[in-house]
């Protein structure tokens with residue numbers, strides 16, 4: 001019997017990606033190259049830190065799907081011609097994966113933006129988001145968010161340096177750098 005029979009619906013992330021992205025288009029190619037890089041990086045971090053007991057299968061699935069909502073957003077430089085503001089790609093992704101029946105994966109979509117977005121920030125910056133904390137909580141969520149920071153979608157093949165990441169995230173406040181530095185320690189990244 002299928003081992004997933006009594007658990008969740010079996011996860012086939014490529015099927016979900018192919019439902020929303022058309023094979024061979026610029027957006028498809030960008031999506032796949034970005035999420036593959038993030039997945040590879042996240043799995044590398046998890047494997048080098050067995051003490052964290054991260055679920056590798058979940059990391060692969062959720063990292064491949066973390067940006068599933070971008071097609072609904074308006075970001076023409078990365079071939080996204082939807083209507084919604086880009087900052088909503090996380091909550092849109094959450095909605096898509098919830099409909100698919102993957103509530104745990106859907107939280108990765110909602111919580112992965114930068115080092116996470118707090119309720120306080122949403123209110124203070126008047127962001128078009130529901131007023132709740134959207135910060136990575138589980139170890140898998142933290143690893144995927146950390147890995148995502150190394151890759152921009154504008155230059156999917158290039159990996160950013162630690163200093164570049166710090167410079168980028170500092171635009172949203174110094175506390176972001178603290179979160180990132182804590183992750184570097186948690187993942188023994190300086191020793192990887």
Ligand SMILES: [Fe+2]
Nearest residue numbers: 038066067148
């Ligand atoms: Fe991403």
